[in-house]
Amino acid sequence: MSARSVIVQVPASTSNCGPGFDVLSIALTLYCFVKVSLTESGGICPAGNDNPGSGSLELVKLATAAFEQRTSIKTENFTYEVWGKLPVARGLGSSAALLAGILAGLNSLHGEPLGRQEMLALSARLDDAPDNSAASFLGGFCVSRTDPETGDFLDTIRFDVSDQLYMVVVSPDVEVLTSIARQALPSEFPHHDAVRSLNSLAFIVSIFASGQYEKLRYAVTDYIHQPYRERLFPFVKEIIDAGRAKGAYAGWLSGSGSSVLCVSPAENYLDVGQAMTEVLQANDIRFRLFLLRTDNEGLKITTD
Numbered sequence: 092m093s094a095r096s097v098i099v100q101v102p103a104s105t106s107n108c109g110p111g112f113d114v115l116s117i118a119l120t121l122y123c124f125v126k127v128s129l130t131e132s133g134g135i136c137p138a139g140n141d142n143p144g145s146g147s148l149e150l151v152k153l154a155t156a157a158f159e160q161r162t163s164i165k166t167e168n169f170t171y172e173v174w175g176k177l178p179v180a181r182g183l184g185s186s187a188a189l190l191a192g193i194l195a196g197l198n199s200l201h202g203e204p205l206g207r208q209e210m211l212a213l214s215a216r217l218d219d220a221p222d223n224s225a226a227s228f229l230g231g232f233c234v235s236r237t238d239p240e241t242g243d244f245l246d247t248i249r250f251d252v253s254d255q256l257y258m259v260v261v262s263p264d265v266e267v268l269t270s271i272a273r274q275a276l277p278s279e280f281p282h283h284d285a286v287r288s289l290n291s292l293a294f295i296v297s298i299f300a301s302g303q304y305e306k307l308r309y310a311v312t313d314y315i316h317q318p319y320r321e322r323l324f325p326f327v328k329e330i331i332d333a334g335r336a337k338g339a340y341a342g343w344l345s346g347s348g349s350s351v352l353c354v355s356p357a358e359n360y361l362d363v364g365q366a367m368t369e370v371l372q373a374n375d376i377r378f379r380l381f382l383l384r385t386d387n388e389g390l391k392i393t394t395d
Contacts, residue, residue, distance in 0.1 A: 098124055098125070098196075098393050099125045100391045101123045101192045103188060105119060105258065106226070107343065107344070107346060108295060108343055109310070112288075113220040113221070114234060115234060117232050118231060118386040118389060119386060120386050121383055123174075123175040123192060125192025127196030134167065135155060151171055155197065161205065171196075178350075180269075181265075181267070182350045187214060191210070191227040194213055194214055195228075199392050207228050211229070214228070221236075221244045221247065227389065230249070230388045231249040231389075232252050232385065233249045250299050256304055256385065259381075259383070263350070264376065266349070272320050276320075277319065291313065305340060320348055324348050327348070334353035336366060351367065360382060364382055
């Protein structure tokens with residue numbers, strides 16, 4: 092435990108990817124930075140910018156308690172600082188990134204008692220799903236498995252994604268809390284909808300495993316979550332259609348929203364981004380545009 096301070100770089104992520112509800116995720120080249128510094132006293136408290144969001148201290152304490160319970164190592168005194176361009180409550184994995192940053196930072200400062208998979212499992216439990224956590228820790232395109240009885244994280248299979256594939260994201264100035272977005276989902280689905288979504292899910296995983304990205308044009312249809320969550324931000328389909336008209340392969344509501352993502356070949360991504368933003372501009376909605384690729388490495392730790 093020679094280091095007293097570390098900085099963890101954690102990629103943002105898009106989850107669900109259409110039909111892969113709580114299963115699929117992709118790490119993005121948009122980052123959250125979490126600095127964790129051990130102190131002699133003072134408890135757990137923010138230093139500098141307490142970002143993302145006013146609830147960050149609660150998440151930090153949850154991650155700390157989970158780390159202590161798993162390792163039996165007391166971590167009563169440290170400061171944390173968070174910065175970067177990752178927007179909060181926009182469906183880009185901000186809570187998973189913060190959890191991952193704290194867990195990995197504490198783990199590094201205390202001699203690395205946990206492996207990356209063990210930390211991922213802790214993060215997945217705290218975030219109520221493994222998708223964003225898997226992308227945060229592992230990078231790439233992730234397919235996560237949970238125990239069908241307990242819901243506990245079991246494992247992730249990941250694939251590298253070509254840097255010629257762009258992830259074009261518009262992030263409206265509209266917060267959508269995951270807890271609210273889950274309430275928008277019905278308790279039961281028609282059998283036909285489940286079958287159609289499963290077909291899409293199998294196809295999209297095969298595409299990313301094989302690298303035949305042009306076939307995404309036929310892959311991304313969902314009947315489990317996106318049609319219901321679109322009611323919270325009614326321009327989702329219009330934004331995706333605009334991106335596809337300019338050459339995007341496909342698009343989806345990122346996580347629970349409000350961000351919308353289109354997957355584009357390199358030759359079209361600028362036109363795709365312009366078309367997506369025009370929908371928001373026409374409706375007087377403030378937004379941020381991110382022209383991203385896939386982060387294939389996952390989180391990184393450096394000694395401060």
